[in-house]
Amino acid sequence: MKIKRSERLIDITHYLLEHPHTLVSLTFFSKRYESAKSSISEDLTIVKKTFIERGIGILETVPGAAGGARYIPKMKEEDIKGIIQELCDELNHSERLLPGGYVYLSDMLGQPDWLRKIGRVIASFYMDKKIDAVMTVATKGVPIAQAVATYLNVPFVIVRRDSKVTEGSTVSINYVSGSSSQRVEKMELSRRSLKRGSRVLIVDDFLKGGGTVNGMKSLIEEFDAELVGATVIAENIYQGVRSIDNYTALLKVKSVDVESRTIQVVPGNFVASL
Amino acid sequence: MKIKRSERLIDITHYLLEHPHTLVSLTFFSKRYESAKSSISEDLTIVKKTFIERGIGILETVPGAAGGARYIPKMKEEDIKGIIQELCDELNHSERLLPGGYVYLSDMLGQPDWLRKIGRVIASFYMDKKIDAVMTVATKGVPIAQAVATYLNVPFVIVRRDSKVTEGSTVSINYVSGSSSQRVEKMELSRRSLKRGSRVLIVDDFLKGGGTVNGMKSLIEEFDAELVGATVIAENIYQGVRSIDNYTALLKVKSVDVESRTIQVVPGNFVASL
Known part of the structure; x- marks a missing residue:
């Protein structure tokens, strides 16, 4: 016919x-x-x-x-800027402020429409790079990794702090948590999940001291793989010296005042890198 | 113009x-x-x-x-059956057998193409039901929940065994782990993440004794919400009496022989329910 x-x-x-x-x-x-x-x-x-x-x-x-x-799936620059502004507007609400100055983001990371937008924005940014896998750490990074991987059409791998028997054998590393306590923590990745020589993009929700991203970097080295870039939804306020400098953040938490319950989120360094 | x-x-x-x-x-x-x-x-x-x-x-x-x-996004019945057969073929490989008789599935749950298929199949099944949210438990259920929620266009919520400060206040319950040890474990959900009265679909990767699904059921009750259904990728071999009976499974692990390293996966009760 x-x-x-x-x-x-x-x-x-x-x-x-x-x-x-x-x-x-x-x-x-x-x-x-x-x-x-x-x-x-x-x-x-x-x-x-x-x-x-x-x-x-x-x-x-x-x-x-x-x-x-x-x-x-490359977006127009103006559309990317529009989405980043939408994200700012959504996060600039005092009800999102949690004890300790954290920002509540989990609801957005459970909404398919936001995830589509976030996935397209980050995938657009890396469209010209050869990427074999997207990496994140459990749990909150997973939806972001899945959204980005869907638009790049590559697999995503999940680094865990506690691994299960259903992961098979794993490779683990120790890293210094970026928080002020400087604790040494462990993260691991299933040995089967990442091929040697893979080119890897790291994504996550928040960046504070950079310890988690640094841990993932070490894991990437353990797998003889290569880091292509690291992008987070938002970089948090951080007083100390970050253990990484080479990252992009869609948003930046500029100020948080727990007493007056105000929060100020602005576009991050991602926009300037477009 | x-x-x-x-x-x-x-x-x-x-x-x-x-x-x-x-x-x-x-x-x-x-x-x-x-x-x-x-x-x-x-x-x-x-x-x-x-x-x-x-x-x-x-x-x-x-x-x-x-x-x-x-x-x-409703699929034809023949297409659904085709995908379930593809899943069986993919899992029927001795290399997927892990110590303890577990089946390695994490790679598939990191591949956008498989997740699209799984998401469409499960979303097709529930297309006539009113569903307000998809629920799963961290970590391996998350990609499935996201895929299903994307095709149903509703939010998904993640139950955790350990909650973080970035979740805000949570509601927790204790449940009996379905494994033979009958341990009592805890799971919790961010209070903000689920509205009272929501109609909830539970999804997960594996079903063994049914303890985890039962725990999520209790959480749903705590939120004065309503359970619409529960669907898993595969039901595992289980000798005891399952603590739940009302579920559908795309696949069924029929036999696992660790010595001869053979595994047999067949279509589950999902197909008969179409």
Whole structure:
């Protein structure tokens, strides 16, 4: 049965969105719709134009009969800035202030719509880098890692402070917790979960002293893997010297006053790096 | 600027896919494309037909000028069965066997493609139920909860065995661990994370004795919330009497032989419930 252009455009859009960063061949689409490659090429030109105009992303097209298309979920800079501003507005509420000056974020990290936005923003930033895996530490980092990994279409791995029998054998390291107490803690990663030589992106919710990110860095070294970058949702206020300097943060907690119950969150150094 | 039908179809498809279970009005699309509602209605008819034919899902259309469309990511029964068979094939490998007869699953729960499939399958199953939140227990359940919640477009909440200062005040319960040792353990949930009266779907990776699911049930009662259902990826072999009976499992671990290193995974009771 011959498929009309309108139906092809809808199905091509769905297929590409579910397979980001993947080269899909003209041959594949041509068979799927029993249509000539020349027709598919025309379809892809329309999809490409619309994806850019609507801020959906970039469609890289590889020309020729052996060619195809690859969807890169890159956002427009203005859309990224818009989302970061939305995040600030959402966090700038006194009810989010917790005892000890912490900021409550868990509800947002359980909302698919926020996670889609956060995932797209961070994945856009790293779209040109070769990344093999996203790494985070349990528990609050997991939704962020999953969201970013979904848009980059790579696996994500979860570092744990306590590992379970269901993880198989693990590699563990000790690290100095960044908090003032300078405690030595342990983190571990299932041996099967990361291939040697992988290029790894670290993501997490908050950055305070940087101890956790530093621990993950050591683990990456243990696996003979390579660190590509580290991005967190928010960097917290920290009086001491951070044990890492090479990171980006979408947001920065500028001030927290527990007495007057006020909190001020502003865009982080991520925006300047765009 | 007037937008052509072909471009509208692509953008409508993207928009609906990113907003499942949400009624999007004709007025919204009409303004977005500066097009007549009658044209948008025709667009939606084409999208609806293609979504069904391609197994993308159902587009519920609400007629009239005040109407609109709602995308429900329901899969065809044959596609669901296909995915469950794929999962069996993937797990039926002796390398997945861990000491103690456990099955290694963590790699799959870190792969966006598997998570999309698992999320769509479980969300399809509950598409007709009113669900306000998906609940799971840290850590391995989190990716499953996120995947299901994304397709249901509702928040997910994470029950923890150890809570952090960044969770704010919590409600905790004690439960009997389903394992043979009958240990009493504790689990807790941030008070802010679940509204009273919420209708909750529980998901998790493995079910053994059922203790963890039972613990989550008690927590749901503590929040004056209501349990809608419980679905796990796989039910493990269990000799004793399970403390819960009302659950569905995509897969069933039928036999595990540590000596000969063989493992047999078959479709679970989920398939019969379709």
